Amino acid sequence: MNTRPCFHLAIPVDDIGRAREFYGGVLGLSEGRSDTLWVDWNFYGHQVVTHQTEGGSPGPAGHNPVDEHQVPVPHFGCVLSHEDFHDLAGRMRAAGAEFVIEPYQRFEGEPGEQWTMFFLDPAGNALEFKAFADESQIFAK
Template identity: 80%
Template sequence: MTSRPCFHLAIPVTDIAAARAFYGGVLGLAEGRSDERWVDWNFYGHQVVTHCTGERRSEPAGHNLVDDHQVPVPHFGLVLSIPDFHDLAAKMRAAGAEFVIEPYLRFAGLPGEQWTMFFLDPSGNAMEFKAFADESQIFAV
């Protein structure tokens, strides 16, 4: 049996209804299996599970300086196509999202040039989405 690579990530959330509103409503992800305290999401073909812990992250554990921006750590996200990246950025703006790092072109003209943006979910989980004009540059040094 051959399968395509797919990641699975479980993240803590404070409120399942808020998770549904954000992941399903704002991000537009399809909901899979669920129970009172967890929901599976189709995260662009990958599985993200929100598990209700009742505890909100007050702030990221730390930050790292990348291209003159303080990147929140930990964070998770995905590499999108450039059109999908800009569509998501517009969707987040329309929803009134507060960006941790506004969408911008990072490493312009250098190896690994990429569009990137960071925002928090309602439980304080930091998320990064990025896009490369040339996906062969994802691991460029």
Template identity: 65%
Template sequence: MTRPAFHLAIPVDDLAAARAFYGGLLGLTEGRSTDGWVDWDCHGHQVVTHLVPGVRSQAAGYGTVDGHRVPVPHFGLVLGVEEFRSLARRLADAGTGFVIEPCLRYAGKPAEQWTMFLLDPAGNALEFKAFRDEAQLFAR
């Protein structure tokens, strides 16, 4: 097994809703769990949804990226282009309310990428993106 690149713990106020979102909608595999938390395999990374009753996440602020208002904090995942498109279709078909609809950023530039932002049921902001050329992930 490859060691995960990151471990992220996020608060949720409803584990059933988290299971429906992370497992059902996003298609992540559920790992260990208790009555208070659930581990998710997020493409080889460990995301843990911790039950925190009565607490809902919200953006502390917003930044501007390529003319879009981006919620901060957020966590994101870089996908392949086809995987991104498939996820975007699945989310749209499910009636997901996007913070930023799937769109192309930096068109024609080295860091050209598809991106989308959405909120989980607890209000945690998520970004998914895909680069035309993944080798340009950190291009200036």
């Protein structure tokens, strides 16, 4: 089994300019190859491609109750260090972002202890970011 920590994800957006402002400006991701209707992003070492499509993202298809929150489905995101997680939360607040789920701590003192937050990009794609107290416990039960 290949355990190389890299994925590729293509997501629809309705305005490639707004995608550039959000993914490059607010999230601070570096831009890779691009064309008039798509941009490759270095998403914390992974490749995310924003593709402008007519209508953009349909947004979340639904929600699932988790810890008394409504988690948007589908969503994607990344596991960050504690420092990067809290820096990103601060940048999102400074940009005036509305959180779907405000940053909060889960499983305190238990296996899998983590911080998590959810927000939407300008096209309505749901993103989740996490930071684990101990990254070796990402899959701990």
